Amino acid sequence: MMEDETFTDISGKTISLDCQSHSSFCREFTVSSPKVSIGKVMVYTCSVWLLAYAAFFITQNTAVLSSAILITLVGMMFHIHFVKVDHESLLVIGSLGIQVSSSYASGREITTFIEMSKIKDIVINEAIYMHQIIYYLCVLLKDPSEPNAVSSVVPLFQSSKPRLNCLVKVYKSCQEILSKSQ
């Protein structure tokens, strides 16, 4: 079952949510951020190179030009490998655990798996983020020895920051599975 409605993130950019139900106790939610826009890339590259040409015009040193090219290339590679998140996904498997993964524009994926025995609950929390109050989905973890205390909080969808309507959808789906397995 695949769904695709238009949701936005907290700054108004369009994101997309994809819910897949692999079985009655296994669901996967993927939130995709907007891709890198070609206009922005061109603007940055052109401005850097114009500056480099201006510097070259003044100093007549070709090292300025080659260093500008190098900086642009390295900067772009760094951006798509470490900064730009393409999509984040949440895989909930009842009675096994929750897997949170974010994949970057270069294809690199960072995955964390949290076992069901460590999970207390999934909730929507409020947070003060600069001048706004935003909602975010998070997983409450507990120590298996202390089932009543929350030992730590793992926030989900940190880079895409969807708004409440998207979060509520994910929350309801997750709670169906979690309530059955705990």
Next chain:
Amino acid sequence: MVLKIFFPQCCNRADSGLLVGRWISGHDSAVVLAVIHYPFIPGQVKQYVQQMQAQSGVELSVLGSWSLPKEGQEGMESFLRDLSTIFPQQRWLQIRRQMGKTGFTCEVLNRDQNGIAAQRTVKKEEEEDGDGDAEEKEEEEVIFVHYEQRKVMLSQLHPIESGDAKTDPPSELRQVFQTVALSQPLFFLDKYDDGPLKSTHWQSEGREASIIVELLKQASVPLCLLLSWLLSVWTWICSVRIFNFYPLRFLSTKLSTCVQLSYRTEHMKTLSSPKPAAGHSQFMRKANMLVSVLVDVALGVLLMSWLYRDDHITMLANTLVPAADHVAKELDQLLQWLMGAPAGLKMNRALDQVLGRFFLYHIHLWISYIHLMSPFIEGILWYGGLSACLGLSFALSLLSDMVALFTFHIYCFYVYGARLYCLKIYGLSSLWRLFRGKKWNVLRQRVDSCSYDLDQLFIGTLLFTILLFLLPTTALYYLVFTLLRLVVVLFQGVLHLSVDFINSFPLFAVGLRICRSYRLAEGVKFRVLCDEPGVALHLLMEINPLKVSTVVQTYQTPTYSCYPETRGSPWSRSCSLGSSSTPGGTKPPKAD
């Protein structure tokens, strides 16, 4: 409840037979370790399972049956179903797979106390009918988690839990990993064995071994014995009484070469113990030490080959004495500058001259000492360079010690300046208290008011004024020599840091993380394999390797870094109060 079955990928195409594995208590899951093929004699299977259980310490049992029917094996299903009566189990799994289809189907047979089998069908196409005999309406869902057996067997989950301190039972994944790792005896039976049983697991195509590893294992025992004998001789030499006299022992704690020597001896002692490593942490520590010693020695030999070629030693020796001369001349000029009007400040002429002449004479002594030593320098360098064959860290610590010896005069100047300054500050603070009518109470360790006599006050104020006006001169000398000492200490600090780095960096662990990343696992990751409706859920479990920074943090060998001169803020504070960082440093004066 959801039943989780951890199924090895190597058994996906195994012939029909029995599943051998372990039920994980408390978690409603089972780990399948191997498939024993038809034809077999049930009595022999039971005997084999018990034998394996005794050898490995894992609670093995026959979990159920596996059926992958090939052509001409139609009667297999009913035969395998009847087997559930032979092997008494609480639960019996019947896993079936069709050739050409990806999904498995599983039936779970639960046996209650009376031995009556109640059957629950799972996820079959005709599930909507509702079986007549199954009264319990709760559906038992099954998840198949496929894992790669060899990788899980060799992998170690982090953070490593020590076996004895277990307050709560290990988590499900940890138990799965432990089960597979401990079941090594089960994987020794391969298809070339002539025994009565044939099984499928990751090693059933033939046992793997590496000739080099086996040869090294054989060679390591006599090597370890030789090493431990050499070490015992060395420790006997070191503990000879003549070395225990006070000056030598004090020196040996100060010289970084001796410290490094003792440290490496400890390492070699750990390495040369003939017992194999018990547990993952010990194995990694030993391996890291071995690799670090080898790399150290290799770099040292490289350095030696550069040093002893093309007369580099003579070149070094010939530049050393002129360099020392040059430093002395610069110091001379510095002192002449201080004795004049440095940076426009007006010094107290008499004190200035005294201090300046004193230090100048000291430099003169030092230069004559260096000139006395100059014919021997080349010899010292030559024999000192031989120490590089023990390792680059020894060469670096020797260099640091030599730098300390050659800049001993700067150290002396620093000590003189510091003592003078400290004394002055001490006197000033005490007389300042007198000026305000207070006194330091030694008994109560606090400042109390006190009424002084008039002559005490008079002399105290006089002395206070004298000390105050002499303060800039001493302070300037102190500042200059502290800065010089700082330069030397920084250089020595860099050398010590690199020695520390060579000692503690876990090269083997980082190499393992890069080349065999599945061995150091931070966790697992799951991928959904097939989710056709009507078939049980299949997941692929892959190993999520540890981050390199965590690897370095977990496995770095502890070192002996205890060089207070290189510490940051407490050092600057002690500097401003005049207490010098010497072994017998003065107490910082009590400030109010």
